Amino acid sequence: VRKELLLTAGYQFRQEQGEASGFFGPSSPNKLITSNAGFAQAQVNLFDRVLFTGGVRQDSYNVFGDATTYRLTGGYLHKETGTKIRASYGTGFKAPTLNDLFFQGFGNPNLQAEKSKSADVGIDQSLFQDKLKLSVGYFWNHFDNLITFLSVPSPNCPASSFGFCPINVASAKTEGWEMSFKYELMKGLDFRGQYTMTVTRAYGVPGSPENTRLPRWPYDQATLGVTYQPVDAARINVDYRFVGARNNNADNTPSQRQGSFGVINVSATYDVTNNWQVFGRVDNLLNEKYEEILYFGTPIRSVYGGVKFTY
Numbered sequence: 001v002r003k004e005l006l007l008t009a010g011y012q013f014r015q016e017q018g019e020a021s022g023f024f025g026p027s028s029p030n031k032l033i034t035s036n037a038g039f040a041q042a043q044v045n046l047f048d049r050v051l052f053t054g055g056v057r058q059d060s061y062n063v064f065g066d067a068t069t070y071r072l073t074g075g076y077l078h079k080e081t082g083t084k085i086r087a088s089y090g091t092g093f094k095a096p097t098l099n100d101l102f103f104q105g106f107g108n109p110n111l112q113a114e115k116s117k118s119a120d121v122g123i124d125q126s127l128f129q130d131k132l133k134l135s136v137g138y139f140w141n142h143f144d145n146l147i148t149f150l151s152v153p154s155p156n157c158p159a160s161s162f163g164f165c166p167i168n169v170a171s172a173k174t175e176g177w178e179m180s181f182k183y184e185l186m187k188g189l190d191f192r193g194q195y196t197m198t199v200t201r202a203y204g205v206p207g208s209p210e211n212t213r214l215p216r217w218p219y220d221q222a223t224l225g226v227t228y229q230p231v232d233a234a235r236i237n238v239d240y241r242f243v244g245a246r247n248n249n250a251d252n253t254p255s256q257r258q259g260s261f262g263v264i265n266v267s268a269t270y271d272v273t274n275n276w277q278v279f280g281r282v283d284n285l286l287n288e289k290y291e292e293i294l295y296f297g298t299p300i301r302s303v304y305g306g307v308k309f310t311y
Contacts, residue, residue: 002217005042010039010042011037011038012035012037013035013036014310015035015299016032017033018098021258022132023250026104031098032060033063036063037059037060037287038057039056043242048079050077052074052075054071056068056070056249057069060061069093072250074086075238078238084124084125085123087121087122088120089118091103091260092115092120094113095113103259106161106165107161107166108167110156111168113145114143116146118140122135122136122138123135123136132183132184135213136180136217138175138176139176141174146214147167147168148214150167150215167248169202169203169205173200173201174200175199176197177196179194180261181194183191188229190272191226191244192225192227194222196220198217201213202214212250212251213248216247217246217251218245219246219303220243223240223241234270235270239265239267241262243292258291261288261290263285263290264286266281266285268280268281275309275311277308278305280303280305280306282303283301283302284300284302
């Protein structure tokens with residue numbers, strides 16, 4: 001294989017098997033999902049400036065039949081100005097899990113496989129001798145039979161689930177913008193940030209109005225962080241995470257609307273030797289009260305620590 005071309009191919013076999021020891025009735029018989037997949041990919045690098053990737057995958061399920069998916073990417077690097085232009089397009093196939101289908105009191109055996117199409121385009125720019133790196137991009141996704149869990153009873157769910165189960169959204173889409181930066185203030189001290197704006201739409205949710213926002217998808221998400229490395233062996237990270245307001249159900253009812261939240265997490269590592277590392281982490285440093293999902297609580301300030309050995 002020449003330097004400009006890299007070829008990859010492979011085969012994957014996967015099997016899921018389970019038995020539900022029911023709490024709403026007798027145990028269900030063993031369930032089995034198997035899949036055989038073959039895949040191939042070609043990567044092309046011309047003059048370290050023009051980059052292309054093309055890949056294809058063929059899946060065969062004992063339950064959901066055959067599915068062919070692919071992905072194409074391309075990029076151009078202008079070394080003299082530190083500018084990179086990139087784009088991609090691909091398709092996807094996601095089969096329901098055993099839990100989605102058969103978990104007693106929750107599963108929905110009528111679920112269909114989820115299919116998707118996605119595209120993105122963006123530009124990356126390096127400035128000040130690579131001390132500052134900027135990135136901006138646009139993304140678009142379209143889903144057929146999107147698998148999601150509604151927070152309100154659905155008539156499409158089995159009676160044993162009391163109306164709460166995963167369902168298929170006939171059609172949905174997401175699109176938006178992503179922006180990020182990383183700045184090296186001095187050796188061992190980096191600042192970074194990222195912002196994502198996502199617009200979502202759901203069509204064909206059973207029992208819900210048309211053209212609503214997808215549940216639990218925030219419009220705004222952002223992170224800010226700093227990494228300090230006083231010596232080569234030590235690293236300290238401080239990260240702030242912001243999640244904007246979102247709707248907990250597909251009807252977008254005001255009573256199911258969740259407010260925004262922001263949390264600060266701190267972590268540190270120290271390499272005692274090449275094989276031994278001491279680490280620690282504090283999640284939710286300021287002990288904020290928030291919920292990722294409505295009515296599902298999150299831990300208070302949490303402290304973790306330990307030792308890692310690598311050999």
